[in-house]
Amino acid sequence: MAFLQNRIAASVIAGIIVLAVVTAIATDTFDERKDLRMRAAAASGGDPSRGEAMFIQYGCGSCHGVKHVRKAVGAVGPPLDGVAVRAMIAGRLDNTPANLQAWIRDPQHISPGTAMPDLDVGEQDARDITAFLYTRAE
Numbered sequence: 001m002a003f004l005q006n007r008i009a010a011s012v013i014a015g016i017i018v019l020a021v022v023t024a025i026a027t028d029t030f031d032e033r034k035d036l037r038m039r040a041a042a043a044s045g046g047d048p049s050r051g052e053a054m055f056i057q058y059g060c061g062s063c064h065g066v067k068h069v070r071k072a073v074g075a076v077g078p079p080l081d082g083v084a085v086r087a088m089i090a091g092r093l094d095n096t097p098a099n100l101q102a103w104i105r106d107p108q109h110i111s112p113g114t115a116m117p118d119l120d121v122g123e124q125d126a127r128d129i130t131a132f133l134y135t136r137a138e
């Protein structure tokens with residue numbers, strides 16, 4: 001009987017430890033994401049949440065895949081996961097917030113004849129989309 005009780009106690013303790021570890025990992029991941037969003041917002045001066053909505057609204061996802069973003073399953077342009085840590089934009093520009101905004105607003109001017117069309121993206125919209133894209137580090 002005592003043996004069985006010890007077994008049960010051990011299982012309960014093991015369960016509590018597993019729960020604590022899972023909670024710690026989940027909290028950590030959440031903090032990391034929040035941190036990334038704050039850094040992306042600071043670097044670009046934009047709002048990543050609004051940027052995600054604008055990304056969907058302008059139909060960027062019809063050409064670009066982005067994980068966990070609704071309708072972003074296109075395969076005409078490169079996937080934009082990891083764009084935050086890429087060195088170059090479209091093989092033309094250094095990857096800075098100002099250059100990314102310029103690219104989003106005016107790709108045909110920067111790279112005449114590129115398959116990415118000018119979509120008449122407004123200045124604030126481009127800034128917010130830039131903030132959103134800078135949350136995509138992997």
Ligand code: HEC
Nearest residue numbers: 058059060063076077078088089090091104114115116129
């Ligand atoms: C009709 C398809 C199409 C649409 C719509 C489109 N793009 Fe693109 N995009 C492309 C293609 C093709 C490239 C590659 C261009 C090149 O390298 O010359 C590209 C390149 C890019 C790049 C550079 C990626 C890299 O790794 O160098 C970014 C960032 C980008 N697009 C963002 C956007 C955003 C934001 C929108 C919406 C406002 C958008 N695109 C809409 C086709 C599209």
